Amino acid sequence: MDLFLSTRCPQCGADISFEEESTVVYCNYCGSALHITGRSGVLRTYxxxxxxxxxxxxxxxxxxxxxxxxxxxxxxxxxxxxxxxxxxxxxxxxxxxxxxxxxxxxxxxxxxxxxxxxxxxxxxxxxxxxxxxxxxxxxxxxxxxxxxxxxxxxxxxxxxxxxxxxxxxxxxxxxxxxxxxxxxxxxxxxxxxxxxxxxxxxxxxxxxxxxxxxxxxxxxxxxxxxxxxxxxxxxxxxxxTKQPARVSFSKVSFISFKCPNCGWELPLNRFDIIHVCSTCQRAWMERGGDFKPVPFEAAAPPKGLNQDVVYLPFWVFQAEISSNGQTLKTAADLYRFSLMFPTRPINSTDRRAIRFYVPAAAIRNISAANKLATRVTQNQPAFSRMPREELLDCKFMGVFLPPKAASSMADILLCSITPRNNRNRQDFVKQADLSISKMHLLWWPFYEQRLFIRDALCGCGIQKGAMSVNVWK
Ligand SMILES: [Zn+2]
Ligand SMILES: [Zn+2]
Structure with a gap:
C-alpha cells in the first residue's frame, strides 16, 4: 500500500501531499521543487x-x-x-x-x-x-x-x-x-x-x-x-514508562532541488535518489542535508550506431564466488559456470574480474528487471568508457535503486545465472560465499526498438512498459 504524506510547503505554507516514497516534492501553489533530506534514519510519521x-x-x-x-x-x-x-x-x-x-x-x-x-x-x-x-x-x-x-x-x-x-x-x-x-x-x-x-x-x-x-x-x-x-x-x-529503545530517527527537512554546480533545476523524477543535471551532466545524491557529487562512468555505444541513445544506470560491482575450495574469479570462469556460451573460445578480455550488473532505473516490472540484470551479467560485456568531453551530449536517466539494495541482489543474481538442469552447479551455489567489491555507477546505452528499449552493447531488451517512467519522451 502506498500512503500519502502531508506537510506544509516550506516556501509558501500551502498544504502539500505526496507519495510516501517520494524524494522530491513539487508544490502546485508556488511552483517550487524541493528535495526531502534526512531520510537515512528511521522515518517517523503519525x-x-x-x-x-x-x-x-x-x-x-x-x-x-x-x-x-x-x-x-x-x-x-x-x-x-x-x-x-x-x-x-x-x-x-x-x-x-x-x-x-x-x-x-x-x-x-x-x-x-x-x-x-x-x-x-x-x-x-x-x-x-x-x-x-x-x-x-x-x-x-x-x-x-x-x-x-x-x-x-x-x-x-x-x-x-x-x-x-x-x-x-x-x-x-x-x-x-x-x-x-x-x-x-x-x-x-x-x-x-x-x-x-x-x-x-x-x-x-x-x-x-x-x-x-x-x-x-x-x-x-x-x-x-x-x-x-x-x-x-x-x-x-x-x-x-519503561526505558525507550534507542533508534536513530531521521530528521526530515527540505532543500532546493537545483544543481549545486550550475544552479539549474534538476529533472523532476519524484522517486529518484541520484539526479543527473541535464545541463552540466553531474550526478547528485543528498547526504546529511546537502547534495554530494556521485562519481560515475558511462559506456560508449558501439561505433556506427545510427540511433538516438538513452543511458540507463546500473550498479556494477566485482564478485568472487567461492564454494568447496573452488573460486570463480574471471569472466571466463563465469561463462563456464553458467554454461551460457559452451562453444565460445576464451579470449583475452575474459580474464577480467566478474562483474555483476543491477539495473538502477525505476523498473515497475520486477521480473523484467531481474531478467535484464541476468542477461547483461551473463554476457560480461567488454566496453570502452565514454570520454569526459562527450558526456555533455548524453541523456542520462536518474537512479532509483539504492546501492545497498543492489548489493543484496547479488545472491539472487547468482541464482538467476545458475543453470536449471545442473545439480552440480546448484550444489556449488548452495555452499557459495559471495564477496563483492568496487560498487559503482555505470550508465549504459540503450536505443529504441518498437515496444522495447535495447541495450546497444549486448542486445538485451526490456519492454518500455516495464519501466516506471517514459524513457523516450
Ligand atoms: Zn509552495
Ligand atoms: Zn548542473
Missing amino acids: VAPRKDVQRMKKAIRDGMKQANAKAAVVNEKKLFFAPYWRIKGMVFRWIFGSNVQGETIKDLKTKHLDHTFPAYDGINLGLRSLGIRPGALKLLFFDRSEMTKMGSIIKVVRTFKEAVKHGESMTGVGLDETGIQVHLGRTRLIGERYSIIYFPFWMIKLSIGKESRVLILDAVANRVTRILTQEQWEEMVVKA
Missing part, C-alpha cells in the same frame, strides 16, 4: 485523529453494551499515539527442484512486503485501520509539539533489531511451494525500509458501580477495538 462525535458516541454506547455496562459512566477520556513499526520491501525467492512428475523446476517468486507490528509493549490494541483503509490515511511528519497538544505519545520499546528480525520472519509467508522437492532455495528481502507510524486511539475509562473498564477506541475509524480491565490498562501504563 496519523491525526479524526473527530466524529456522532460515531464516537455510538461506539462508546456499543462498547458499554458489549461490556454489559449500560449504566456505566465515562469518567476519563484521553487520546494516545501508539507507535507501530512498518517494514516495506521486496521479497525474492529462487527455487530449484523437481515436481511430482519429476520435471526440473527453476522458479523465481517475488512479493511486496508491507507489514506493521506494535513498537510499544503490552496488549495488542487492535488498531486495525492501519491495514484496512490505507487509501484514506494521510501521514504527517512526526511533530512532538503538535502531537502532545492532542494527546500522549507512547514510547517505542521494540528495537530496530527486533524490527529487522520480525521483517525476516515475514519474508517466507505466502511464498511456500507445494509439491516441489527443493534442492536449492534462496530468499532475500531487498530494498527494505523501516519506519514508525504513530496511530491515535482514545482510552475511555468507564465506571460500573465499583468496577471499571477501559475501552480502546480507534481514533481514525472511531470504533472500539478492545475492552480492557482496569488492571490490564495499568499494566500497559507501567510498560509504557
